[in-house]
Amino acid sequence: MNDTTAPAVEPMTLKIGDPAPDFTARTTQGALSLSGLRGGWVVLFSHPADFTPVCTSEFMAFAKAADRFAALDCRLVGLSIDSLPSHLAWVEAIRSCFGVDIPFPIIEDPSMAIARAYGMLDAHAHSSATVRGVFVIDPQGFIRAINWYPASVGRSVPELLRLVTALQVVDREGVMTPEGWTPGADVVVASDLTQDAVSKAGPAWFLQYAKMPRS
Numbered sequence: 186m187n188d189t190t191a192p193a194v195e196p197m198t199l200k201i202g203d204p205a206p207d208f209t210a211r212t213t214q215g216a217l218s219l220s221g222l223r224g225g226w227v228v229l230f231s232h233p234a235d236f237t238p239v240c241t242s243e244f245m246a247f248a249k250a251a252d253r254f255a256a257l258d259c260r261l262v263g264l265s266i267d268s269l270p271s272h273l274a275w276v277e278a279i280r281s282c283f284g285v286d287i288p289f290p291i292i293e294d295p296s297m298a299i300a301r302a303y304g305m306l307d308a309h310a311h312s313s314a315t316v317r318g319v320f321v322i323d324p325q326g327f328i329r330a331i332n333w334y335p336a337s338v339g340r341s342v343p344e345l346l347r348l349v350t351a352l353q354v355v356d357r358e359g360v361m362t363p364e365g366w367t368p369g370a371d372v373v374v375a376s377d378l379t380q381d382a383v384s385k386a387g388p389a390w391f392l393q394y395a396k397m398p399r400s
């Protein structure tokens with residue numbers, strides 16, 4: 186049975202700021218519609234295949250960090266083109282071999298409709314495996330960050346937590362976050378581009394730090 190639906194979108198065309206293509210799909214936790222998750226943040230991540238070492242290590246790291254994503258009102262949603270029975274067997278194997286429960290849904294995408302809509306298929310691979318794509322989707326359903334990793338390199342779950350946290354601070358406080366920012370560290374603010382503002386800020390007008398919270 187294939188009840189996955191997604192709009193036809195040219196592959197690899199999604200950009201930051203685009204609306205995330207909606208879909209309805211079967212998952213390890215029942216049917217899921219992306220639009221049903223509106224109002225909260227979503228990290229939608231694809232992986233090449235079930236029962237593979239890098240993917241298994243990533244899934245266990247996501248599982249261990251699930252409470253921290255939940256505290257950010259952020260839902261984790263995994264995806265690969267593998268079948269639902271394969272996902273279920275893999276989740277059960279992870280539980281029995283490593284004692285880790287996977288608390289988030291994993292989408293099956295046998296028709297590759299979602300993988301195509303999000304450009305997750307590796308055009309250079311011999312198989313139709315999805316690459317390691319991550320889409321951070323905001324509560325209004327817009328794509329706020331995208332990252333791609335090759336099959337051979339595992340992603341950093343702490344970095345994804347940091348990314349979601351930074352996006353939320355940026356939205357809430359109207360600031361930007363500098364390289365390697367972590368919660369509690371100074372943020373950066375853009376200087377007004379007027380002669381007065383630039384002269385008041387001094388020669389380093391182009392990099393102004395600000396304390397958080399801003400008063």
Ligand code: BEZ
Pocket residue numbers: 233234237238239240241336337
């Ligand atoms: C892995 O997750 O370990 C993996 C997946 C696809 C190809 C190679 C490695």
